Amino acid sequence: MTRGSSDALHAVDLRVNGVDRTVNVEARRLLVHVLREDLALTGTHVGCDTSQCGACTVDIDGEAVKSCTVLAVMAAGSSVTTIEGISPPKGPLHPLQSAFHEHHALQCGFCTPGMIMSARQLLARKPDASEDEIRHGLSGNICRCTGYHNIVEAIRSLSSGKAVA
Ligand code: FES
Ligand code: FES
Known part of the structure; x- marks a missing residue:
């Protein structure tokens, strides 16, 4: 209000x-x-x-x-x-945070919070998102460092049909 x-x-x-x-x-x-x-x-x-x-x-x-x-x-x-x-202050990390870490999906990290917040909603809507759907879903997020490949791989590692809160 x-x-x-x-x-x-x-x-x-x-x-x-x-x-x-x-x-x-x-x-x-x-x-x-x-x-x-x-x-x-x-x-x-x-x-x-x-x-x-x-x-x-x-x-x-x-x-x-x-x-x-x-x-x-x-x-x-x-x-x-x-x-x-999206995760408790002392952990554990949110699955997307862990996936970004494991897949080296960041360099400077500046874009990462926005990428993760967009990916989180994408997976909430489409838990089995394909690579094309992930790339489309992230079209509003720009990364200057990574070339996107590892970001997409990180999200793809979770797009197995299980909801990611
Ligand atoms: S700061 Fe909001 S889109 Fe760039
Ligand atoms: S990791 Fe540097 S802008 Fe994305």
């Missing part, structure tokens, strides 16, 4: 990684900046200013969304999951 206030801030209630949070934001403030700067969830990255790179991808109510395209006030009342929320 949002509540206007006289100093042009809006109180926005969100559920972030399973915890109810309220942030006070200007109407123009992007969700990605609220996550990173107000909530210290810096695993969500900002790699462009053109909504193209996908490094900022998070889960909003079950959809993989580029959080640089969403105003925080638009997300009011939503449940948001970031890369920090």
Whole structure:
């Protein structure tokens, strides 16, 4: 819910990684900046200013969304999951995190949180995703380092028909 206030801030209630949070934001403030700067969830990255790179991808109510395209006030009342929320702080790793590790699916790692958040939703929708479907599903995420091959291999290692939460 949002509540206007006289100093042009809006109180926005969100559920972030399973915890109810309220942030006070200007109407123009992007969700990605609220996550990173107000909530210290810096695993969500900002790699462009053109909504193209996908490094900022998070889960909003079950959809993989580029959080640089969403105003925080638009997300009011939503449940948001970031890369920090897909596995417990002290482990174990999420299966996708383990798969990326095992398949050497990252180099600098900048794109990795967004890749994993997109892949997570892809596998939730299509647990037996083919290589083509994985490549298509990741078309909104850009990696400058890996050439994508190992990323696709990592996800493919999990696309065996078992749901990956
Ligand atoms: S920072 Fe959101 S798409 Fe690049
Ligand atoms: S690992 Fe460097 S951008 Fe993907």
